[in-house]
Amino acid sequence: MGDFYQNGIITTLHNLCRRPVEELEAELMSFRKARPMSLVLPSLYSELEGPALKNIVKELAKVPYLEQIVIGLDRADEQEYRHALEYFSGLPQHVRVLWNDGPRLRALDLQLREQNLAPTEMGKGRNVWYCFGYVLASGMSKSVALHDCDILTYSRDLVARLIYPVANPNFNYMFCKGYYARVADSKMNGRVSRLLVTPLIRALKKVCGPSDFLDYLDSYRYPLAGEFSFRTDVINDLRIPSDWGLEVGVLSEMKRNYATNRLCQVDIADTYDHKHQELSPEDASRGLSKMSTDISKALFRKLATNGEIFSNEKFRTIKAAYFRIALDFVETYQSDAVINGLNFDRHKEEKAVELFAQNVMRAGAYFLDNPMDTPFIPSWNRVTSAIPDIKEQLLDAVELDNEEYR
Numbered sequence: 001m002g003d004f005y006q007n008g009i010i011t012t013l014h015n016l017c018r019r020p021v022e023e024l025e026a027e028l029m030s031f032r033k034a035r036p037m038s039l040v041l042p043s044l045y046s047e048l049e050g051p052a053l054k055n056i057v058k059e060l061a062k063v064p065y066l067e068q069i070v071i072g073l074d075r076a077d078e079q080e081y082r083h084a085l086e087y088f089s090g091l092p093q094h095v096r097v098l099w100n101d102g103p104r105l106r107a108l109d110l111q112l113r114e115q116n117l118a119p120t121e122m123g124k125g126r127n128v129w130y131c132f133g134y135v136l137a138s139g140m141s142k143s144v145a146l147h148d149c150d151i152l153t154y155s156r157d158l159v160a161r162l163i164y165p166v167a168n169p170n171f172n173y174m175f176c177k178g179y180y181a182r183v184a185d186s187k188m189n190g191r192v193s194r195l196l197v198t199p200l201i202r203a204l205k206k207v208c209g210p211s212d213f214l215d216y217l218d219s220y221r222y223p224l225a226g227e228f229s230f231r232t233d234v235i236n237d238l239r240i241p242s243d244w245g246l247e248v249g250v251l252s253e254m255k256r257n258y259a260t261n262r263l264c265q266v267d268i269a270d271t272y273d274h275k276h277q278e279l280s281p282e283d284a285s286r287g288l289s290k291m292s293t294d295i296s297k298a299l300f301r302k303l304a305t306n307g308e309i310f311s312n313e314k315f316r317t318i319k320a321a322y323f324r325i326a327l328d329f330v331e332t333y334q335s336d337a338v339i340n341g342l343n344f345d346r347h348k349e350e351k352a353v354e355l356f357a358q359n360v361m362r363a364g365a366y367f368l369d370n371p372m373d374t375p376f377i378p379s380w381n382r383v384t385s386a387i388p389d390i391k392e393q394l395l396d397a398v399e400l401d402n403e404e405y406r
C-alpha cells in the first residue's frame, strides 16, 4: 500500500486503496466531454512481434473513455506498415498509425530539414515529437497520455491512473509523470534511474550548490519513467531532446513553463517490467551506456542554462562526488532488497556505477568540446511559424497513409 508522503515540491498521487479500474473508468467517462483524451504509443515495428504489445492492445480494446490512439511506428517497411494497420485494427477507438519511415512522412521530414527544423536523430524523441504534432493537428483531445510499448506487466489500470490527473476537469494539473517500483524476477531493475540519475542529482547539488531545478527533479520518484500525461496545450511550447535526454528534457520543460503546483506524479502500477537493454560497457554508442551519457549531457546543459559554469576540474569533482554517493546508494538498495527477499548482485551494481562514472566524465568532456551542440527538436509553435500549414500537411499525410495501405 505504501505511504502518503508528500515531498512539498510537486504533488504525489498515491495508490492508497486499490480502487477497482471500473470505478476510475466510470469517472473518466464523465470527464470525456470537458477533457477528451488521446493516448500516444511510440513503437518500433519489432515490438509488434513481442508479447508486451499484444497484451497492451488486448487491454486497450477494453478502454471505453479514450477518443483516439496515435501510434508512432518506427523501423517499418511497407509490408510491415500494412501489417501494423491490421494489427491495431481491432481497437475500438479512433486509431491512426504514423508510418515514420514511409514516403509521405519522409517527404514532410525533408521539408522540415530544409529549414533546419527536423529532428536530427532517429529514435523515440523524434517519434514522440511527430505523434504530438499529429495530436495537436487532429484537435481531438484536451488531454494526452503516453506510454511505451514494451511494458510486460501492463493492465488497463495503468492508463486510467496515468491520464486521470490531467483529465479530471476539477484538477488543475498540466503535467503528470508516472511512477512505480521496477521489481521483476525477484530483483530491482531501473538501473539508470537508481544508479545514475538520483546519485548524479545529489552530487550536482553538493558540487554546484542549492538549486531549485535539482530539488524539483529530485522530487520525481521515477524521473526516467516513459509514462506521462499532459494537457494538449503543453505541446505547443515544448522543446524536447531527440536522444535519451527525452524524459529529463520533458521534466525540465515543465518546470520552465509551469508553476510546480500544476505538476504532479502518480502511482501507476504495483509492479512494472519491460524489455531490458544491455549495459553495453564496450560500446558507448549503445544500450544503457549511451542512455547514461545522453542523460548526463541533458542535465549539464540544463544547469548551464541556469547559469552554472562548467570546467574540466568541475566535472572531475562531480564525477568523484557521484561515484561516492552512488556506492552508498548500492548499499542502501542492497538492504532494501534483502529485507524484501529479493536477489541482489552487488558486483553487477558496482560495475554499472563504474561505467556510469566514466560516462559522467565523457558527457562533461563532450559538453565542453561542443558548445553549439543542441539535440533539441524545435517546438511546434516555431515549426508552425516557419511553415504555417505544416499541421494540415501532417494530418493529410497520415490520413492518406492510413487509407492507402489498409
Ligand SMILES: O=C(O)[C@H](O)COP(=O)(O)O
Pocket: 182, 189, 190, 191, 192, 193, 194, 224, 225, 275, 276, 277, 288
Ligand atoms: O529506467 C531505467 O533505469 C532504465 O530504463 C533501465 O531500466 P532497467 O534496468 O529496468 O532495464
